[in-house]
Amino acid sequence: MKIIVCIKQVPDTTDIKWTENNTIQREGVESIINPYDVYAIEEALKLKKTVENVEITVLTMGPLQAVEMLKKAIAVGCDNAVLITDKKFAGADTYATGKTIATTIKNKLPDYDLILCGQFAVDGDTAQTGPSIANQLEIPQVTYAKELKKCDGTCIYAVREIEEGSETVKVEFPALICVLKGFEEPTRPKINGIIKAQNTEITTYTMEDIGLTPEETGLKGSPTYVSRAFRPEHNRGKCEICTDCNILAEKIKEFGGISNE
């Protein structure tokens, strides 16, 4: 069974600072594997333990530096890594990104059973790229999956966490599943994994390699574009800072708290 895990390199958003000109300071911000994608890798590794002959290919679209992130995925147990990288991809929205990844899979990795993605990326938070890839590959999708089970190599059961409760569905391969974050500690790389990562060659494809044109990728291939970016403003009055807990307790009372007298 062949699994492709789509991952994204994201800035560590807990670490973002503003410059004096109200722009985001990008220098020195560390990059991490999107935390939801870490669990997509985890699900793939779990399947490798329970299903025979599982081969995991980890795939990303991003700058050359993303090689480091792909090596980390190899170190924890993924088998192959593919990087799609090209300056022409800059400014891609979820449609163009979905198209670029789907085209790569169609043309370079057509022999797959299951594609796993994280439900969200913490930088964009759109949750759209996974379904967009599935649609362009014309395969079924399952989103908001919190648990995968009973995989026999031709189908899998997924438990979806939705507003009203949990829904179990069975999906036939080939399929794409977007997973939520689990609570278990992610797999840590072992020494032989790190050695393997150092010796694994990362396959790299450019826009031409996958057979797309500049009109179909990046900002040009994106239906949406940012017309204005700005720092959020709030119109609440000035915050009254108090230094005495008694006064704070009075405020809580005044604002409608402490109703159980």
Place this chain on the structure above:
Amino acid sequence: MSNIMLYAEVTKENYLHTVVFELAYKAQELAKKLDNASVSALLICKTGLAENFKEAFINSGFDFVYIAESNRLTHYSTELYSKIAVDIIREVKPDIILVGATTQGRDLAPRISSSLHTGLTADCIGLDINEKGQLAATRPTFGGKLMATILCKTLPQMATVRPKVFKPAPENIVKDTKFIYIKPEIDNIQKKVEFIEFVKGLNTAINELDSAEIIVAGGKGMKNEAGFELLKNFAQCIGGCVAASRGAVDMGLAPSDIQIGQTGKTVTPKLYIACGISGAIQHIVGMQDSDKIIAINNDEKAPIFDVSDCGFVGDVFEVIPELIRIIKNSNGDAASDINIS
């Protein structure tokens, strides 16, 4: 004349989702700016269900409702629903499509936009029409630290909006709504995703937070499980419900169903007390419409203070037990029975 279409989501329990009415009121506002564009709804459901909703549609300002009913549509299915939606949209050709950013909406909308080769802006918190008559969709981005207004070069222009971001109409907007039944062409589709079972959530936190008048929310500053125990005591003491920021949920301190913010819930209680929450816009968009906001944080520069009515700079592990003591005393209770460890 341009027109605006809303996806009329049906919940698991066969109601129209409240977000439909919130989007309907917003659509009225947008329609006025588009030289009185028409507003339509797209309803996909099991046979006979649409009848139940007709009065609600008539009272919510819809000009048209496109209805696709079939007994194969009892449970939401990405494959069937997206096929039907795309067929109807190709026929009706709306300029703008709005979808609730629920799990169903976020599953369906990208499938539709991808099929129509158009753009989709997720989780908008503001929708407007610009001087060129385009949909200007504003959303937080970059981990919520930045707001972006996004335009779309292609039609239809699509956007998803979380529940409770917009308000429903304060009173009925009665229209002479036309109901148009369309036969769904799904007989040839062999579903690859099969519904097995649905288990209604036992956790009632979701509903509790929706109607809570007082919410005590904890962030990463609550540090550990004991921190959340302390919050529970505090919430109990003032008659509130506990919620969490994404930071706290990511640390495993609280379940994701009580998460407030862009990827969690939007709440509007009378009083929101943010404890150990720094206040990334990601969180703020989920609570900024609370009547009153109090923040307790040890970093005086934390952005949460910018959106608060009242703040206290200090260690939550000192301030909260002290507040509990003061409040219990003023209520005439013995302080000794509180676990403030």
